[in-house]
Amino acid sequence: MTAYDAIVLAGGAARRLGGADKPGLRIGGRALLDRVLAACGDAGTTVVVGGRRPTVRPVTWAREAPQGGGPLAALGAGVRHTAAERLLVLSADLPFLGADTVGSLLAAVGRDGLEGAVCTDQDGCDQPLVAVYRAEPLRRELALLAAEHGGLAGLPLRLLTHELRLSRVAADSLASFDCDTWEDIASARARIREHGLVLDEWITAVKNELAIEIDVDTAVLLDLARDAAHGVARPAAPLTTFLVGYAAAKASSDGGGPEAVAEAARKAAALALRWADETETP
Template identity: 80%
Template sequence: MTAYDAIVLAGGAAERLGGADKPGVLVGGRSLLDRVLAACAGAGTTVVVGGRRPTGRPVTWTREVPAGGGPLAALGAGVRHTTAEHVLVLSADLPFLGASTVGALLAAAGEDSREGALCTDPGGRDQPLVAVYRAEPLRRELALVATEHGSLAGLPLRLLTAELDLARVEAGPLDSFDCDTWEDIATARARIREHGTVLDEWITAVKNELGIDLDVDTGLLLDLARDAAHGVARPAAPLTTFLVGYAAAKASSGDAPEAVADAVAEAARKAAALALRWEEEAGATKSEADPQ
């Protein structure tokens, strides 16, 4: 993947939220800012433009001048702290932005003749705060706009994007979903609890809370829990999965995350086989007691 730095714009007055600290609003137990930071975890340097607040990983903090000067001024402040050839620019209110969309933007921006790439939402509207820009033309255009207008404060982003040759990447309906109102927040909170997404959202939140950077086969663990509950007893499900995690941690202490994931898978396979043996044994005992 193309090396990049990231700038996350986390300022603004959030007037439609009654002045609430929008980047700090929780969706699925994680702040909006942390959800965005997770999508750009591959950045070499991540700069957050806005007031300091707790984050799930280290970032570089800066502020636009004057404070509240708008997204163009914030972008100008953030880019001073970046060194990579490509700069990912994101707003801090994108609860469903995924790493795959970041990768698509980086790939499109990496084309030889392009000066960057931005997302377009399902309505075809450009999203300049879900974008990747080449650093050199970005700095050039920011300097030209500042010279022409005296400063970047209060200016619209289109003054920048109109002068750059940008590729367009179609975003999914959720990737560009931003939270401007409490209704948007309520929609996001309801969306993560839907049947098809709630487990992934919950596991991600738990790993974030516990400081675990590990991808495991959740399907394998769910199958194990089912087998233990069905073949042994219902309380066996959570206890068995706990013991699998403990065994994996003990067997792979100090190893890379990939080795830990392999250890989880191996322990889960052993425990699942044991649960099936218990079930078979119970069935055999019943048939022996009632040989009809």
């Protein structure tokens, strides 16, 4: 069973950021909120609790009452718009959260008797806003807390998590990294420019900007660009990859997909190698 709904908390005053619009801050050209939404793209319903803003995919908007009432109040507002048996709960400031971590949390909740699964950071501390909760016990505890305290505003998250039977999931070291300060923002921006991440980050950002949903084999395209640059001329590399993309788009309109890119790249690479062979033949 993979069905779940997602609740993303995108409110808060961001005091350590001087009141900046934290969910809208960009990491690698993408808003923090959009990066989080990408990690839960297969959710049945996605509820964002916070002020309305443009997003890369449709969401349901909600606001806590009173505004600025804290994460429990926001969670209570979001839950009212969901219907799935499992609820993924995330903060909107997780630049490196991936679908793999979401999958691990969902799988952990499937064990008998558990009421949720929470991600733990490198120090072993619970991250209750990187978690999956079963809807019934979550609703129950929220109702009990609201009745006991006259509402959920201002209450700490630990009052909720201490009452639930939770599994702990030690995810990737970056999965629970959140951005609370300008130093965090600078660190995240530097991190995505590291050699092992920058190409995937750039390709994802371009696909989002162009509203396309095709898988790109970067190795194939880089090999093609190398062959065109070495076998023909350096400016041939970007022009050739553009033409390959254009050809793949035409093929896709006839029912092709990612394989259309690979086939177009294969043909162009073979041509570049033939071109090089001619120049090297005495």
